[in-house]
Amino acid sequence: MNRITHLFGIRYPVIQAGMIWCSGWELASAVSNAGGLGLIGSGSMSPDLLRTQIRKCRQATRKPFGVNVPLLYERNEEKIEILEEEGIRIVFTSAGNPVKYTPLLKKKGFTVVHVVANVKFARKCQEAGVDAIVAEGFEAGGHNGREETTTMVLIPQIREAVEVPLIAAGGIGSGKAMLAAFALGAEGVQIGSLFVATPESSAHPAFKQKILEVDDSGTMLSLKQLGPVRLLKNKFYEQVCRLELEGASPEELARLLGKGRARQGMLEGDLNEGELEIGQVAGMIRELKPAGEIVGEIMREFREAQKFLETI
Amino acid sequence: MNRITHLFGIRYPVIQAGMIWCSGWELASAVSNAGGLGLIGSGSMSPDLLRTQIRKCRQATRKPFGVNVPLLYERNEEKIEILEEEGIRIVFTSAGNPVKYTPLLKKKGFTVVHVVANVKFARKCQEAGVDAIVAEGFEAGGHNGREETTTMVLIPQIREAVEVPLIAAGGIGSGKAMLAAFALGAEGVQIGSLFVATPESSAHPAFKQKILEVDDSGTMLSLKQLGPVRLLKNKFYEQVCRLELEGASPEELARLLGKGRARQGMLEGDLNEGELEIGQVAGMIRELKPAGEIVGEIMREFREAQKFLETI
Numbered sequence: 157m158n159r160i161t162h163l164f165g166i167r168y169p170v171i172q173a174g175m176i177w178c179s180g181w182e183l184a185s186a187v188s189n190a191g192g193l194g195l196i197g198s199g200s201m202s203p204d205l206l207r208t209q210i211r212k213c214r215q216a217t218r219k220p221f222g223v224n225v226p227l228l229y230e231r232n233e234e235k236i237e238i239l240e241e242e243g244i245r246i247v248f249t250s251a252g253n254p255v256k257y258t259p260l261l262k263k264k265g266f267t268v269v270h271v272v273a274n275v276k277f278a279r280k281c282q283e284a285g286v287d288a289i290v291a292e293g294f295e296a297g298g299h300n301g302r303e304e305t306t307t308m309v310l311i312p313q314i315r316e317a318v319e320v321p322l323i324a325a326g327g328i329g330s331g332k333a334m335l336a337a338f339a340l341g342a343e344g345v346q347i348g349s350l351f352v353a354t355p356e357s358s359a360h361p362a363f364k365q366k367i368l369e370v371d372d373s374g375t376m377l378s379l380k381q382l383g384p385v386r387l388l389k390n391k392f393y394e395q396v397c398r399l400e401l402e403g404a405s406p407e408e409l410a411r412l413l414g415k416g417r418a419r420q421g422m423l424e425g426d427l428n429e430g431e432l433e434i435g436q437v438a439g440m441i442r443e444l445k446p447a448g449e450i451v452g453e454i455m456r457e458f459r460e461a462q463k464f465l466e467t468i
Numbered sequence: 469m470n471r472i473t474h475l476f477g478i479r480y481p482v483i484q485a486g487m488i489w490c491s492g493w494e495l496a497s498a499v500s501n502a503g504g505l506g507l508i509g510s511g512s513m514s515p516d517l518l519r520t521q522i523r524k525c526r527q528a529t530r531k532p533f534g535v536n537v538p539l540l541y542e543r544n545e546e547k548i549e550i551l552e553e554e555g556i557r558i559v560f561t562s563a564g565n566p567v568k569y570t571p572l573l574k575k576k577g578f579t580v581v582h583v584v585a586n587v588k589f590a591r592k593c594q595e596a597g598v599d600a601i602v603a604e605g606f607e608a609g610g611h612n613g614r615e616e617t618t619t620m621v622l623i624p625q626i627r628e629a630v631e632v633p634l635i636a637a638g639g640i641g642s643g644k645a646m647l648a649a650f651a652l653g654a655e656g657v658q659i660g661s662l663f664v665a666t667p668e669s670s671a672h673p674a675f676k677q678k679i680l681e682v683d684d685s686g687t688m689l690s691l692k693q694l695g696p697v698r699l700l701k702n703k704f705y706e707q708v709c710r711l712e713l714e715g716a717s718p719e720e721l722a723r724l725l726g727k728g729r730a731r732q733g734m735l736e737g738d739l740n741e742g743e744l745e746i747g748q749v750a751g752m753i754r755e756l757k758p759a760g761e762i763v764g765e766i767m768r769e770f771r772e773a774q775k776f777l778e779t780i
Contacts, residue, residue: 275684295618303685306607306618308639309748313684327620336648339773372587372625373615403715436621461651466778
């Protein structure tokens with residue numbers, strides 16, 4: 157279809173975001189089997205667990221899949237070694253400087269994609285030799301950029317600044333939004349939130365259920381002093397807001413956050429005290445659907461919207 | 469072309485946002501003469517000045533134009549009387565509850581459009597009897613919604629919730645973005661930032677020049693405790709940030725804001741102490757262009773992008 161499908165050897169330019177606590181081999185293989193690109197989210201995995209997950213994923217699909225390595229966590233070199241040993245060809249890096257690992261990864265022969273939220277880092281990516289860029293807007297769940305630039309404004313600016321193919325992320329809640337991203341200059345989409353609300357995601361059932369209940373005011377970019385992250389509004393989020401209004405220091409916020417909040421929320425299902433990372437698209441999700449069905453539905457909507465736009 | 473062009477009797481579904489200090493008769497008539505819909509922004513005008521502006525606009529164009537009435541300012545009833553006396557047919561209300569004036573305006577025979585930033589208010593608009601809705605995303609300049617929902621996520625949700633035609637606002641920086649908005653379900657676009665950077669806008673030349681200089685990190689949603697407003701980052705914006713980080717109360721922020729900051733910045737050109745309202749699209753603006761040229765360019769890009777999408 158285009159440079160993105162060609163790059164990864166996939167049928168549809170629909171990429172499932174590698175997300176901590178939510179995207180293990182079940183989700184990644186389901187998306188890859190449906191013709192998209194599944195990503196194992198290694199951010200919440202030990203190197204050993206990552207190896208097991210890759211092996212299970214390979215058993216579950218003969219299609220290409222990849223691994224996301226968020227650079228803000230530890231033991232990245234160990235993880236990269238495992239990716240090499242296990243024959244992974246596609247790596248998405250995120251939450252860090254693309255200059256740090258791209259040359260090493262390219263030297264080892266990986267197809268490398270890096271996630272950015274501004275034009276400056278998109279240029280850095282291209283200079284560092286990435287094969288594609290994920291441009292992620294303010295509406296995306298989880299860790300997010302400081303500039304708060306939305307997908308609608310980010311994609312055309314990055315499209316103008318670099319030559320490499322772009323994957324739009326943030327706010328992609330349907331095939332219509334995918335087509336909108338293509339109108340803006342993307343050649344693929346990376347989707348997180350929709351894939352959290354699937355039977356195959358490893359998110360806790362209570363978290364999945366909560367996603368179905370929120371409306372268009374259900375999330376907010378939070379914890380900006382520590383590093384912006386989009387959260388589902390819950391008791392923990394309100395505690396953060398209260399501290400911030402009182403003029404809390406980054407240290408006080410870090411103390412409230414503590415260790416293991418994301419695991420507590422997303423994996424263990426503590427909806428009050430846990431950290432629940434999800435995108436604005438959550439407001440559009442009404443039911444859990446199998447991941448493969450979502451891929452098919454997005455492509456159908458994409459084609460329908462394309463036909464509709466021809467008539468206006 | 470569609471319900472929006474039909475509703476207003478215009479050629480292109482491109483609406484110029486009514487903006488305080490920036491959109492008087494010169495800008496509105498230039499946009500209307502080019503086939504879009506120009507709006508006089510009455511928020512910064514006394515009733516008398518509004519009357520003069522309407523008369524000058526009528527001299528400058530025989531095409532339809534309208535007036536924006538932001539409900540957060542005073543003397544709205546007086547302004548509505550003037551609109552009636554001066555034969556205005558199209559009113560855009562914003563920054564307030566659509567239930568307050570829509571029934572009165574409809575009774576007087578106006579075509580009424582209200583600006584919203586969430587699904588709840590879109591439903592209220594439809595119940596109140598508006599003819600169309602402007603759905604304005606987080607990326608928009610000036611006053612903004614508390615939910616921080618972006619255009620990419622807002623448009624499809626409002627499209628699903630109501631039947632009336634939708635005009636997308638926030639992040640519309642080119643014909644590509646206009647087509648993206650149409651893919652999401654809009655039938656028109658409202659554009660602010662691009663039209664500030666025109667010879668016809670009444671913004672101070674220094675403010676226009678400043679817009680050309682900012683990049684994709686140039687604006688931020690600010691003053692959230694008083695009422696969110698997207699500002700170009702300058703010394704005043706930094707003062708606000710500092711106070712907020714210290715845990716300032718709404719009263720302290722209101723004291724810093726004081727009276728007349730927006731006039732000081734946008735009309736008088738005080739780039740340090742003034743309030744400079746502009747959207748994220750500012751990062752895409754490289755030169756001043758006549759308003760009519762912008763309308764033509766957007767429609768050309770829209771048609772080109774439409775042709776491109778047919779091929780993918």
